[in-house]
Amino acid sequence: MFELNGKTALVTGASGGIGAEVARALHAAGATVGLSGTRVEPLEALAADLAERAHVLPCNLSDPEAVEALPKQAVEAMGSLDILVNNAGITRDNLFMRMSDEEWAQVLDVNLTAAMRLCRGALRGMMKARWGRIVNITSVVGATGNPGQGNYAAAKAGMVGMSKSLAYEVASRGITVNCVAPGFIETAMTDKLNDDQKGKILSQIPAGRMGSPAEIASAVLYLASAEAGYVTGATLHVNGGMAMI
Amino acid sequence: MSDVADRVKKIVVEHLSVEEDKVTENASFIDDLGADSLDTVELVMAFEEEFGIEIPDDAAETIQTFGDAVKFIKEAQ
Numbered sequence: 001m002f003e004l005n006g007k008t009a010l011v012t013g014a015s016g017g018i019g020a021e022v023a024r025a026l027h028a029a030g031a032t033v034g035l036s037g038t039r040v041e042p043l044e045a046l047a048a049d050l051a052e053r054a055h056v057l058p059c060n061l062s063d064p065e066a067v068e069a070l071p072k073q074a075v076e077a078m079g080s081l082d083i084l085v086n087n088a089g090i091t092r093d094n095l096f097m098r099m100s101d102e103e104w105a106q107v108l109d110v111n112l113t114a115a116m117r118l119c120r121g122a123l124r125g126m127m128k129a130r131w132g133r134i135v136n137i138t139s140v141v142g143a144t145g146n147p148g149q150g151n152y153a154a155a156k157a158g159m160v161g162m163s164k165s166l167a168y169e170v171a172s173r174g175i176t177v178n179c180v181a182p183g184f185i186e187t188a189m190t191d192k193l194n195d196d197q198k199g200k201i202l203s204q205i206p207a208g209r210m211g212s213p214a215e216i217a218s219a220v221l222y223l224a225s226a227e228a229g230y231v232t233g234a235t236l237h238v239n240g241g242m243a244m245i
Numbered sequence: 246m247s248d249v250a251d252r253v254k255k256i257v258v259e260h261l262s263v264e265e266d267k268v269t270e271n272a273s274f275i276d277d278l279g280a281d282s283l284d285t286v287e288l289v290m291a292f293e294e295e296f297g298i299e300i301p302d303d304a305a306e307t308i309q310t311f312g313d314a315v316k317f318i319k320e321a322q
Contacts, residue, residue, distance in 0.1 A: 127286075128290070173283070
């Protein structure tokens, strides 16, 4: 089950903790992977580690032209684009009253608008192939909100609405569009939290621990697989029970 | 019938699974041939590929009938 032999997948933010693990999981299932991100070094290291069926496709997601070009580059490198995982995300946390227009715009641009552009660019090939999988990585805070993350939560909630709308449009063409919503996962993003913050968070997680990137990757692998062909417009929450929604 | 019209007709027949004789000059893709809006996007994609042309979105919106498509493609070539 969950084999992806012969499939091609583009993963954004593959230089980060979750993205790298998603790329590894899809690759282990047999997919050829396009590794995208802004930092080339970790992408090269991951590609070297995967050895075969891995292509490095650097892209700055705040540059609209680079984003437009990325799906085409992925097709050039891999021959097709069957699976798109919009995983890249940034945070610019601030209290709402202090949040600058720039902090708001940066987060919306990279986390939401770039994902929209990549979906749009990837759809043409998927429509022709009558098969496609789009998995957007959102966040538990898109559903629950989080103080200090008005911009991030807005972008992530926006992603869910976007995914559902797109799922409607392309369902009849064999293309599914779903979201995976991680809770608190051990990554560089959550390493920035201090012990006090971590303690408070853990007290709200029934599982009593943070999740691992591999646990997000498994959810993505499922939604990317042929077996999940009847699942679309869904958000799969992977959060240790922190928010049962 | 011109070569362009033949090729366009073939795409329409295949894509929308309609009888060839239904695809007349004034046949509207949506009103007469049962296309939905996404079908029309796909038809335009197929025309672009078949004829090696680019059909911008604002032009695509004006292609409502089989005749519109043939006319546009002839002019674009």
